Amino acid sequence: MYRIAKKVELNPTVTRMDIEAPLVAKKAEPGQFIILRTDEEGERIPLTVADYDREAGTVTIIFQKVGATTEKLGHLKEGEYIQDFVGPLGTASELEGLKKVAVIGGGVGSAIAYPVAKKLHNLGAEVHSIVGFRGKDLVILEDEFEAVSDKFVKMSDDGTWGTKGLVTNALKDLIESGETYDEVIAIGPVIMMKFVAALTKEYGIKTIVSMNPIMVDGTGMCGGCRLTVGGETKFACVDGPDFDGHLVDFDEAMERGSMYRPFEAKKREETCNLFAKEVQ
Amino acid sequence: MPNMSLKKNEMPTQDPNVRNKNFKEVALGYTKEQAIDEAQRCLNCKNKKCVSGCPVNIDIPAFIHEVAEGKFEEAYQVIAKDSSLPAVCGRVCPQESQCEGQCVRGIKGDPVGIGRLERFVADYHNANNTEKAVKPESNGHKVAVIGSGPSGLTCAGDLAKMGYEVTIFEALHLAGGVLVYGIPEFRLPKSIVQKEIDGLKDLGVKVETNMVIGKVLSIDELKEEYGFEAVFIGSGAGLPKFMNIPGENLKGVYSANEFLTRVNLMKSYKEDSDTPIKQNKRVAVVGGGNVAMDAARSALRLGAEEVYIIYRRSREELPARAEEVEHAEEEGIIFKFLTNPVEILADENKFAGGIKCVEMELGEPDASGRRRPIVKEGSEFEIPVDCVIMALGTSPNPLIKSTTRGLETQKWGGIIVEEETGLTSREGIYAGGDAVTGAATVILAMGAGKTAAAAIDEYIKKQ
Numbered sequence: 231m232y233r234i235a236k237k238v239e240l241n242p243t244v245t246r247m248d249i250e251a252p253l254v255a256k257k258a259e260p261g262q263f264i265i266l267r268t269d270e271e272g273e274r275i276p277l278t279v280a281d282y283d284r285e286a287g288t289v290t291i292i293f294q295k296v297g298a299t300t301e302k303l304g305h306l307k308e309g310e311y312i313q314d315f316v317g318p319l320g321t322a323s324e325l326e327g328l329k330k331v332a333v334i335g336g337g338v339g340s341a342i343a344y345p346v347a348k349k350l351h352n353l354g355a356e357v358h359s360i361v362g363f364r365g366k367d368l369v370i371l372e373d374e375f376e377a378v379s380d381k382f383v384k385m386s387d388d389g390t391w392g393t394k395g396l397v398t399n400a401l402k403d404l405i406e407s408g409e410t411y412d413e414v415i416a417i418g419p420v421i422m423m424k425f426v427a428a429l430t431k432e433y434g435i436k437t438i439v440s441m442n443p444i445m446v447d448g449t450g451m452c453g454g455c456r457l458t459v460g461g462e463t464k465f466a467c468v469d470g471p472d473f474d475g476h477l478v479d480f481d482e483a484m485e486r487g488s489m490y491r492p493f494e495a496k497k498r499e500e501t502c503n504l505f506a507k508e509v510q
Numbered sequence: 511m512p513n514m515s516l517k518k519n520e521m522p523t524q525d526p527n528v529r530n531k532n533f534k535e536v537a538l539g540y541t542k543e544q545a546i547d548e549a550q551r552c553l554n555c556k557n558k559k560c561v562s563g564c565p566v567n568i569d570i571p572a573f574i575h576e577v578a579e580g581k582f583e584e585a586y587q588v589i590a591k592d593s594s595l596p597a598v599c600g601r602v603c604p605q606e607s608q609c610e611g612q613c614v615r616g617i618k619g620d621p622v623g624i625g626r627l628e629r630f631v632a633d634y635h636n637a638n639n640t641e642k643a644v645k646p647e648s649n650g651h652k653v654a655v656i657g658s659g660p661s662g663l664t665c666a667g668d669l670a671k672m673g674y675e676v677t678i679f680e681a682l683h684l685a686g687g688v689l690v691y692g693i694p695e696f697r698l699p700k701s702i703v704q705k706e707i708d709g710l711k712d713l714g715v716k717v718e719t720n721m722v723i724g725k726v727l728s729i730d731e732l733k734e735e736y737g738f739e740a741v742f743i744g745s746g747a748g749l750p751k752f753m754n755i756p757g758e759n760l761k762g763v764y765s766a767n768e769f770l771t772r773v774n775l776m777k778s779y780k781e782d783s784d785t786p787i788k789q790n791k792r793v794a795v796v797g798g799g800n801v802a803m804d805a806a807r808s809a810l811r812l813g814a815e816e817v818y819i820i821y822r823r824s825r826e827e828l829p830a831r832a833e834e835v836e837h838a839e840e841e842g843i844i845f846k847f848l849t850n851p852v853e854i855l856a857d858e859n860k861f862a863g864g865i866k867c868v869e870m871e872l873g874e875p876d877a878s879g880r881r882r883p884i885v886k887e888g889s890e891f892e893i894p895v896d897c898v899i900m901a902l903g904t905s906p907n908p909l910i911k912s913t914t915r916g917l918e919t920q921k922w923g924g925i926i927v928e929e930e931t932g933l934t935s936r937e938g939i940y941a942g943g944d945a946v947t948g949a950a951t952v953i954l955a956m957g958a959g960k961t962a963a964a965a966i967d968e969y970i971k972k973q
Binding site: 319446 | 750765776782
């Protein structure tokens with residue numbers, strides 16, 4: 231059992247938790263993920279590591295309530311326990327040696343882009359963060375990004391936070407204004423990563439994306455997380471989750487990601503109803 | 511006077527049309543009377559060919575003799591000398607190519623039902639034995655076992671009995687390896703596996719779940735920082751193989767590992783499970799091994815109306831256990847022999863909608879000794895399906911190799927070991943089971959676990 235050391239609601243649908251898992255905290259690196267189950271009958275879900283504190287022995291996860299498991303997780307309180315927490319899985323992002331990087335975060339994906347930006351900053355790289363949300367109410371980690379970015383561009387769909395527009399608009403403006411990057415790292419919805427990769431391809435800038443497909447075991451056994459990269463089948467859990475954005479078949483990944491969406495929505499509603507009943 | 515009936519006592523089973531809708535065990539097991547009657551068919555031959563057919567050399571005539579006398583617990587003690595998991599092996603061993611394949615009674619008529627008797631004896635013991643195993647006095651030496659499948663459980667059990675402090679590290683949230691994630695409930699009830707694991711815990715074995723060795727800790731760290739004097743790697747098979755044909759990444763295409771893990775480990779066949787599985791009407795399973803049979807029969811039990819097994823050779827070459835093939839046929843699985851998929855076709859929602867296949871014919875034997883299938887020109891045809899399950903075997907997981915310095919592996923990824931001991935290229939590190947051999951059987955993995963346990967004991971004593 232793994233104790234929830236700290237819980238913070240970042241916005242109405244996104245929650246941050248620090249989980250006590252000393253061995254995982256000791257090894258975790260940006261780009262890696264964990265798999266958790268909330269209870270004995272729970273589903274195994276992958277969540278990317280949002281931060282870690284090696285001394286306190288905690289790993290931070292940030293999640294949006296989209297299915298039954300994240301709904302249940304969101305109802306757990308500080309001091310309570312989750313059943314299983316395994317990691318760190320996947321390969322770490324390769325950040326050493328980079329001098330100047332544009333880090334792009336979209337929506338809850340910003341939670342995963344942040345530790346990458348932070349590590350790059352600590353390694354002495356120049357970090358330009360471009361972060362986008364639908365609107366002001368959904369913003370997370372604003373101060374954190376501010377602290378580790380040499381340039382911080384805020385974007386929102388409705389113009390209530392920063393500039394109205396897409397992260398790709400902001401990236402294009404920076405490149406056009408003469409900024410040059412060793413690498414662009416984009417983490418967010420698949421559709422966002424697809425368009426970032428399409429843009430950087432035009433300019434020939436190496437681009438890394440972090441894929442978050444459906445998984446069961448997370449150790450290479452089930453193959454549920456497979457995706458096509460450069461014409462070859464890769465397993466996100468062992469070969470990734472970071473991949474060359476210019477080689478990923480994003481359309482296929484989006485399709486595969488939608489496989490259980492009706493089930494997820496139904497299960498979440500059932501779980502919500504269950505919690506509502508308990509409250510009454 | 512031996513029982514000279516040419517036929518084995520039939521195994522009582524659930525009716526095929528009932529069992530193909532539930533996940534309860536198919537075979538119900540012999541009664542005492544049936545067991546004694548079957549045991550009396552054994553001629554107690556002098557040269558005991560059955561024993562040489564058993565990968566762990568159980569003294570088969572001796573245990574059968576006890577059964578014939580009605581001494582079931584004594585029979586169990588005979589088996590227990592050589593096998594740690596009789597309730598499991600009695601159910602999943604391919605007896606027809608091992609012990610029973612050698613039985614003289616098989617020359618004219620059926621061989622003695624050795625597997626069924628082993629299962630009977632183990633179940634009798636489990637139901638009647640109330641004595642808990644006692645933790646032996648510790649010899650103070652620590653051994654780590656990676657993986658809790660058949661090889662790991664066996665190695666851990668043998669070492670614990672000798673007084674070693676054994677810790678098993680399991681990657682998943684539940685111990686048992688392929689016995690819990692792979693083999694379905696209707697063939698191997700999970701309560702039996704749990705009983706074996708509880709037995710190990712009584713012997714003092716510690717089981718640490720959620721520990722992916724190679725990630726959270728490396729084998730070198732286990733040895734250098736955690737004080738384990740020897741390590742046994744029983745990490746099992748690994749990455750599922752695909753055919754690399756168009757359409758394999760469509761929705762509704764699973765590896766058998768994923769399909770079976772969702773069903774067995776995550777219990778997605780239960781209404782209230784949080785882990786989803788797609789509801790399918792027409793399912794094609796590609797492959798001819800036990801895993802293919804398990805996947806096909808699970809799909810049927812989940813409510814599919816038509817389930818096909820697509821296999822590129824003929825019935826004779828099917829690598830699955832004979833009993834599983836018979837059970838599958840009885841339950842209504844449709845076999846498409848000499849058939850090979852060339853493409854998975856999409857429906858309008860990008861789910862699998864059909865499978866395009868070609869007919870095959872058998873040519874000359876290949877390196878495996880089996881006749882090589884050759885494509886018949888112009889034989890393409892389509893089967894409409896909404897789900898495809900690939901059961902083509904696995905290749906070893908690279909995680910341990912890539913994180914253990916100096917651990918040598920074959921080109922295809924299997925860990926290289928000395929056959930007599932299970933010793934790898936690294937001192938104090940042993941390996942066995944599918945991680946060494948590639949996908950094989952429970953009993954071979956168990957045998958490798960035993961061999962390594964004996965070698966580890968010898969190694970530590972020498973230090």
